[in-house]
Amino acid sequence: MFLDKSRQLRQNCSGQYTMSKVNSAANEKERKHIVKETETILKRFTRKKQYLIPILQGVQGKLGYLPRESMLKIADYLGIAAIDVYSVVTFYNQFRLNPPGKHSIRVCLGTACHMKGGYITLDAWKRRLKIDSGETTPDREFDLDIVACVGCCTMAPVTVVDEKPEGQVEPTRVDGLLLGFGYEEGKKEKEKSESK
Amino acid sequence: MSTRNIQVTLKIDGKEIKTRAGEKLLWAALENGIYIPNLCAIKDKPEPNASCRLCWVEIEGEKKPVTSCTVEVRDGMVVNTKGKKALDLSRAGFELLMASHALDCAHCSANGDCELQKIAKALKCSLKPKNLRPLRRELPIDDSNSLFTLDPNKCVVCGRCIWECRKHGDKAVLGFAHRGFKRVVTTFGDEPIGKDRCLNCRECVEVCPTGALAFKEKAKLKS
Structure with a gap:
């Protein structure tokens, strides 16, 4: 995971400005929405830096993640450096820098699932979706993350797909689940037109 | 505070030292020419970080070694900076640091x-850890700033640069991000420091104890 990030950074450092881990709004409409929601949350708090975490929680509660625009606005509002906001956001596990996907994939890595090869399942998801855990696919269809235990260890290895725990998720089952969403390489367009 | 003006006398490595009451042991020693290894200590900082685990000393009458940056001087204190227990702890701390240092x-x-x-x-002790296998972070070097480079692989995460940068208030650029072994000195969004709003005050480079923050010109002269 870290290597991937460093690869991204390397691209950044070699002059060309590419986006790193922090996500921005995809378009103007979304940007306006983010700014509006962030401002609504900020109005509930006075400009004291002890409110940083409650504000971040509020914004994430509304938007599902913390976009670049929100973090910069919050830093500006509280009169603190942007890096201080980033510091807190990257420290706590509860804060997300990636927008939630339409479908959430939570791979269990609890003790039982670990013994049953949960990490192999995770690798399968990563390979299929071409993202790392904690990330969202560029089309915002899926977001991938890990959980510590979901309480159904007899079904190990477990993956929670959109709140529904799926048991015995071997790599082939991963393909099957993705097929259930009509997600196959080259078939993404089809899925989109169906959902409309 | 009135205690600031009261003088206390203590002994460090057999040398008698007079210093202000309330002073931390580490600074009392350093000011009197007795070197105690340290990285994260910052003189103007009211509360010590005590995170580098290098400044261990032994105090007579105390069972365990203590970090000298957190202990206040007391009248009649007898301190040994070369005790075996203290040195062993310091070496262990140093070895942990060096295991992930791009040597x-x-x-x-x-x-x-x-x-x-x-x-x-x-x-x-040697710079190369004897008991630990190296665990490098293999992070990219940020050379986007025209004055200096930031090489997180050489960084010991002491926080001195951040302390200096923080003096710019809400215009500060450097800070810690991520957690645990992944903790690095970085900018907002891990963006290149040249691209960001760095004020080029050079203070961070001046205080860096290693080559993590280095002037580009100096590197050129050396090569």
Whole structure:
């Protein structure tokens, strides 16, 4: 995971400005929405830096993640450096820098699932979706993350797909689940037109 | 505070020292020419970080060694900076730091002026860890700033640069991000420091104990 990030950074450092881990709004409409929601949350708090975490929680509660625009606005509002906001956001596990996907994939890595090869399942998801855990696919269809235990260890290895725990998720089952969403390489367009 | 003006007398390594009451042991020693290895200590900072685990000393009458940056001087204190227990702890701390340090002194601009080299000498141990296998972070070097480079692989995460940068208030650029082993000195969104709003005050480079923050010109002269 870290290597991937460093690869991204390397691209950044070699002059060309590419986006790193922090996500921005995809378009103007979304940007306006983010700014509006962030401002609504900020109005509930006075400009004291002890409110940083409650504000971040509020914004994430509304938007599902913390976009670049929100973090910069919050830093500006509280009169603190942007890096201080980033510091807190990257420290706590509860804060997300990636927008939630339409479908959430939570791979269990609890003790039982670990013994049953949960990490192999995770690798399968990563390979299929071409993202790392904690990330969202560029089309915002899926977001991938890990959980510590979901309480159904007899079904190990477990993956929670959109709140529904799926048991015995071997790599082939991963393909099957993705097929259930009509997600196959080259078939993404089809899925989109169906959902409309 | 009135205690600031009261003088206390203590003994460090057999040398009698007079200092202000309320002073931390580490600074009392350093000001009197007794070197205790340290990285994260910052003189103007009211509360010590106590995170580098290098400044262990033994105090007579106390069972366990203590970090000298957190202990206030007391009248009649007898301190030994060369005790075996203390040195062992310092060496262990140093070894942990060096296990993830990109060791390449010959090509490092800090060579000869590096605090890690100074500490290794003081602790009489090698820069290369003996008991731990190396665990490098292999992070990219940020050379986007025209004045200096930021090489997180050489960083010991002492926080001195951040302390300096923070003096710019809400215009500060440097800070810690991520957690645990992944903790790095970085900018907002891990973006290049040249692209960001760095004020080029050079203070961070001046205080860096290693070659993590290094002036580009100096590196050129060395090579």
